[in-house]
Amino acid sequence: xxxxxxxxxxxxxxxxxxxxxxxxxxxxxxxxxxxxxxxxxxxxxxxxxxxxxxxxxxxxxxxxxxxxxxxxxxxxxxxxxxxxxxxxxxxxxxxxxxxxxxxxxxxxxxxxxxxxxxxxxxxxxxxxxxxxxxxxxxxxxxxxxxxxxxxxxxxxxxxxxxxxxxxxxxxxxxxxxxxxxxxxxxxxxxxxxxxxxxxxxxxxxxxxxxxxxxxxxxxxxxxxxxxxxxxxxxxxxxxxxxxxxxxxxxxxxxxxxxxxxxxxxxxxxxxxxxxxxxxxxxxxxxxxxxxxxxxxxxxxxxxxxxxxxxxxxxxxxxxxxxxxxxxxx
Amino acid sequence: xxxxxxxxxxxxxxxxxxxxxxxxxxxxxxxxxxxxxxxxxxxxxxxxxxxxxxxxxxxxxxxxxxxxxxxxxxxxxxxxxxxxxxxxxxxxxxxxxxxxxxxxxxxxxxxxxxxxxxxxxxxxxxxxxxxxxxxxxxxxxxxxxxxxxxxxxxxxxxxxxxxxxxxxxxxxxxxxxxxxxxxxxxxxxxxxxxxxxxxxxxxxxxxxxxxxxxxxxxxxxxxxxxxxxxxxxxxxxxxxxxxx
Ligand SMILES: Nc1ncnc2c1ncn2[C@@H]1O[C@H](COP(=O)(O)OP(=O)(O)OP(=O)(O)O)[C@@H](O)[C@H]1O
Ligand SMILES: [Mg+2]
Numbered sequence: 001x002x003x004x005x006x007x008x009x010x011x012x013x014x015x016x017x018x019x020x021x022x023x024x025x026x027x028x029x030x031x032x033x034x035x036x037x038x039x040x041x042x043x044x045x046x047x048x049x050x051x052x053x054x055x056x057x058x059x060x061x062x063x064x065x066x067x068x069x070x071x072x073x074x075x076x077x078x079x080x081x082x083x084x085x086x087x088x089x090x091x092x093x094x095x096x097x098x099x100x101x102x103x104x105x106x107x108x109x110x111x112x113x114x115x116x117x118x119x120x121x122x123x124x125x126x127x128x129x130x131x132x133x134x135x136x137x138x139x140x141x142x143x144x145x146x147x148x149x150x151x152x153x154x155x156x157x158x159x160x161x162x163x164x165x166x167x168x169x170x171x172x173x174x175x176x177x178x179x180x181x182x183x184x185x186x187x188x189x190x191x192x193x194x195x196x197x198x199x200x201x202x203x204x205x206x207x208x209x210x211x212x213x214x215x216x217x218x219x220x221x222x223x224x225x226x227x228x229x230x231x232x233x234x235x236x237x238x239x240x241x242x243x244x245x246x247x248x249x250x251x252x253x254x255x256x257x258x259x260x261x262x263x264x265x266x267x268x269x270x271x272x273x274x275x276x277x278x279x280x281x282x283x284x285x286x287x288x289x290x291x292x293x294x295x296x297x298x299x300x301x302x303x304x305x306x307x308x309x310x311x312x313x314x315x316x317x318x319x320x321x322x323x324x325x326x327x328x329x
Numbered sequence: 330x331x332x333x334x335x336x337x338x339x340x341x342x343x344x345x346x347x348x349x350x351x352x353x354x355x356x357x358x359x360x361x362x363x364x365x366x367x368x369x370x371x372x373x374x375x376x377x378x379x380x381x382x383x384x385x386x387x388x389x390x391x392x393x394x395x396x397x398x399x400x401x402x403x404x405x406x407x408x409x410x411x412x413x414x415x416x417x418x419x420x421x422x423x424x425x426x427x428x429x430x431x432x433x434x435x436x437x438x439x440x441x442x443x444x445x446x447x448x449x450x451x452x453x454x455x456x457x458x459x460x461x462x463x464x465x466x467x468x469x470x471x472x473x474x475x476x477x478x479x480x481x482x483x484x485x486x487x488x489x490x491x492x493x494x495x496x497x498x499x500x501x502x503x504x505x506x507x508x509x510x511x512x513x514x515x516x517x518x519x520x521x522x523x524x525x526x527x528x529x530x531x532x533x534x535x536x537x538x539x540x541x542x543x544x545x546x547x548x549x550x551x552x553x554x555x556x557x558x559x560x561x562x563x564x565x566x567x568x569x570x571x572x573x
Binding site: 179180182183184185186187188190191193194195197198199200201202203204205206209216 | 398400409417419420428431432433436438439440445484
């Protein structure tokens with residue numbers, strides 16, 4: 001049986017969302033695309049390296065503030081601000097990660113959280129630069145006038161245009177991430193996830209690789225944060241708050257950290273669920289909690305892990321392995 | 330090749346390894362034997378940087394490597410296997426060995442290439458020799474204990490060490506697997522000119538392949554010599570060999 005290139009199909013379908021003509025659908029699709037990138041960046045740590053970060057929002061926030069400051073305060077163009085956001089996310093991850101990888105397991109997780117809270121506190125208090133508690137509203141859109149020159153896009157609202165830009169950039173970033181996990185470097189990360197002790201004894205400097213993974217995850221989180229700040233029409237300290245870190249962690253686990261696309265599916269599921277439920281009730285956190293508990297028990301490999309497992313079993317092929325195949329993306 | 334001097338390890342006052350001194354000549358095959366709890370595994374852990382010694386030194390080709398990081402020691406060409414299988418349980422057998430090749434060749438810095446294409450021939454060749462060719466695609470952690478021991482050995486061999494330390498390489502293997510593994514060790518040691526240091530409870534294996542045997546008892550090296558010398562040593566006979 002020939003394999004369907006699902007990735008391309010999904011991307012192609014997503015590309016045509018603005019043609020539906022609904023502001024709402026474009027809004028959701030932008031949100032999902034950005035958060036998918038954010039969740040996929042976390043999974044480089046969680047699913048591939050076996051590092052649990054409770055503070056991944058720090059780098060998302062740093063990326064968002066970096067590009068907001070560059071674009072709003074300094075009036076620099078987006079094509080400079082976006083890479084700079086990734087760079088800033090990566091640099092901070094390198095510095096904080098240097099300390100974090102010295103610890104293991106829960107201590108590692110707690111330290112990532114501590115650094116994230118520091119980032120949040122700085123964003124919250126440094127009024128002159130970050131706008132403090134009020135954040136920085138009205139981050140400008142990138143100039144997207146050139147898109148009008150492309151036939152078929154001339155009638156589009158700026159939100160639609162920004163969505164197309166976002167989708168393209170996210171696609172490029174995700175393709176790079178996918179390449180990285182399939183690289184020799186990515187393979188070494190899976191060794192570390194599987195057995196860090198043994199990895200040392202085949203000559204792997206485990207901490208150095210963990211730090212590299214942490215920094216790379218920071219870069220992609222920063223890129224996602226930059227897009228999110230623009231999409232959100234402003235950046236706020238909440239971007240780096242622990243609840244944001246928890247949210248992306250939930251997305252990743254919900255979608256399934258054992259599969260490359262799991263976190264993206266988790267991001268879509270959680271975002272849509274959130275919108276659906278808040279439309280009916282104000283008890284979103286309560287419902288979210290209950291759904292999560294249910295899903296964690298019913299789908300231990302996450303949505304994607306369980307689906308892949310099921311599909312394999314239906315085909316009568318080899319038995320599934322609980323969705324733990326991050327190594328075979 | 331490897332010089333161990335007055336190596337000591339105490340766990341909360343209990344001396345697990347006490348003043349052990351010995352040297353390995355290039356291309357020699359040495360066995361360390363001793364009853365349970367004699368300190369054999371601890372000795373290996375000290376040499377390979379797994380745990381820091383309480384005293385003494387380890388030299389590799391004249392360089393002091395005492396308490397160096399395990400990955401540094403491995404990079405110098407000192408490989409090891411573990412008594413209790415210590416593999417990458419979620420990967421397939423093929424991936425375990427392939428990844429060990431990738432790590433050994435320092436390819437891990439490459440974040441853009443395709444891992445699956447690397448060292449396929451080398452991996453297949455090693456799996457063939459280990460007798461694991463038909464299990465290449467099985468998930469390592471789901472295999473029998475004996476197979477996992479073979480993978481353990483394969484991971485160590487993929488690093489192409491000059492000195493190989495094997496902690497009970499055949500423990501838990503079936504008779505057939507043991508025979509195959511010993512045959513493999515013999516031929517690979519020969520081909521690659523390996524220096525081998527191993528522990529083993531199976532005396533047939535020990536006397537079958539070791540050129541020199543050291544006897545560890547309560548952390549002390551009480552004898553070191555050729556198999557014949559060890560067989561004839563009255564103290565060793567009294568403490569350990571008994572009926573053998
Ligand atoms: N991490 C540790 N902490 C405390 N005691 C330890 C530790 N590791 C080993 N020991 C003790 O040191 C002694 C030597 O243990 P070791 O594992 O080196 O023995 P061994 O010769 O390998 O035995 P076996 O033949 O059973 O593998 C034992 O009494 C053991 O209980
Ligand atoms: Mg032992």
